[in-house]
Amino acid sequence: MEQLANIFHLGLKELRSLQRDPALLLLIIWAFSLGIITAATSMPESLHNASIAVVDEDRSPLSERLIDAFQPPFFRPPQRIQLSEMDHGMDSGQYTFTLNIPPDFQRDVLAGRSPAIQLNVDATQVSMAFTGAGYIQVIGAQEVSAFLRHYRADLPQQAELAVRIAYNPNLTRSWFGSVMEVINQITMLSIILTGAALIREREHGTIEHLLVMPVTPPEIMLAKVWSMGLVVLLATALSLLLVVQGWLQVPIAGSLPLFLCGALLHLFATTSMGIFFGTIARSMPQLGLLIILVLIPLQILSGGTTPRESMPELVQQIMWAAPTTHFVDLAQAILYRGAGFTTVWPQFLAIIVIGALFFTGALLRFRKTLAQMS
Known part of the structure; x- marks a missing residue:
C-alpha cells in the first residue's frame, strides 16, 4: 500500500x-x-470543387453537352472563356483545368474521325491534378459515346459486379x-x-x-x-x-x-x-x-x-x-x-x-x- x-x-x-x-x-x-x-x-482524395474553364470553338450540341457534364460537387460550374484568356487564367491560378474544344469537333466525331480536345492541367495543384484529369477523360468519353448512340443506356454485360461498402458507403x-x-x-x-x-x-x-x-x-x-x-x-x-x-x-x-x-x-x-x-x-x-x-x-x-x-x-x-x-x-x-x-x-x-x-x-x-x- x-x-x-x-x-x-x-x-x-x-x-x-x-x-x-x-x-x-x-x-x-x-x-x-x-x-x-x-x-x-x-487534401481530399476524391475531386471536389475543382475550377474548370472551357474554350468552346465548336459551339455545337456536342460541345454544349460536354460542358454541361461537368457538375458539382466534383467541379465548379465551368467558366466560358476565350482562347486568349486561357494562358493568363492558368498562370494566375484561376483555373485548375482548361478545356479547349476545337472547331468542327462534332462534325469530325460524326464523320468517324478522332478529333483531339486539349486539356491543360495546373500540376501545382497536386491533390487535384492527376485525379481530375482522369475524371475529365472519363466524362468526355462517356458523353461522346452517348451522343453517338443517342441514348445513355450501358451495353449489357455478361457478368455484373455488385459492390457493397459495409463501412463509409460514400x-x-x-x-x-x-x-x-x-x-x-x-x-x-x-x-x-x-x-x-x-x-x-x-x-x-x-x-x-x-x-x-x-x-x-x-x-x-x-x-x-x-x-x-x-x-x-x-x-x-x-x-x-x-x-x-x-x-x-x-x-x-x-x-x-x-x-x-x-x-x-x-x-x-x-x-x-x-x-x-x-x-x-x-x-x-x-x-x-x-x-x-x-x-x-x-x-x-x-x-x-x-x-x-x-x-x-x-x-x-x-x-x-x-x-x-x-x-x-x-x-x-x-x-x-x-x-x-x-x-x-x-x-x-x-x-x-x-x-x-x-x-x-x-x-x-x-x-x-x-x-x-x-
Whole structure:
C-alpha cells in the first residue's frame, strides 16, 4: 500500500507540473481538436470543387453537352472563356483545368474521325491534378459515346459486379482520416508527455530530490506512466465524442469502452518509450529530434497510412514488434467494423507483451541513469 501511495502522489505531482506548462497544454488541446479536424478535412482524395474553364470553338450540341457534364460537387460550374484568356487564367491560378474544344469537333466525331480536345492541367495543384484529369477523360468519353448512340443506356454485360461498402458507403475521407489521426495523436502525445516529464525533472533539478526520497525507480516511472497516460486517455475519449462524432459526424461502429481499453494498453507501451527517450535526451530539442526519427516510421509503417500488405515482407516482419501496428489493427476492427473482444484479443495480447518488454527496457535504462546521477 505504501508503494501504491507513492506512485499515486508522484503521479499527482506530474499532473500539477503539466498544469503549469502552457505549451504542452496547448499542444494537447490542439492535437485532439483542430489537429484532427484539419487532418480529416484537408487534401481530399476524391475531386471536389475543382475550377474548370472551357474554350468552346465548336459551339455545337456536342460541345454544349460536354460542358454541361461537368457538375458539382466534383467541379465548379465551368467558366466560358476565350482562347486568349486561357494562358493568363492558368498562370494566375484561376483555373485548375482548361478545356479547349476545337472547331468542327462534332462534325469530325460524326464523320468517324478522332478529333483531339486539349486539356491543360495546373500540376501545382497536386491533390487535384492527376485525379481530375482522369475524371475529365472519363466524362468526355462517356458523353461522346452517348451522343453517338443517342441514348445513355450501358451495353449489357455478361457478368455484373455488385459492390457493397459495409463501412463509409460514400467513401468520405474524413471518416477514415479522423479516426486514424486520433490514433496518431495518441502515440505522439504519450511519447512526448512522458519524455518531457523526465526532461523537466532534470532541467528543474527535482530529479535529485527524488533520489533522496524513499521511493524506488519503478515507482517514479510508474507515476509518470499512469499520470501522462491518463491525460492522453481522457483527451482521446473527449476527442472521439466531441470532435469525431460531434463535429465531424463520423459514426463509431463498435464499443468505445473496448477501444479505450486497447488504448490504455497501448499507452502503457508508448509512455514507456517516452521514458526511454527521456533518459537518452539531455534537452527538449534533443527529445524532439529523437521522437521525429521514431514517430514517423511508426505512423507510416503501422498500417494507418498505407496498407501493410503493400509493404516489403521484411518491413512487415519488423513492424510486428511495434505496438502501433497491433493498435491500428485493433482500432480499425473496433471503430470501423464493430468487432468485439473475441475478435481483437490477439491484438490485446500482442500489445501487452510488447508493452511489458518496452517497460522493462525503459526501467533498466532509467535505473542506470539514476545510478549515474547519484
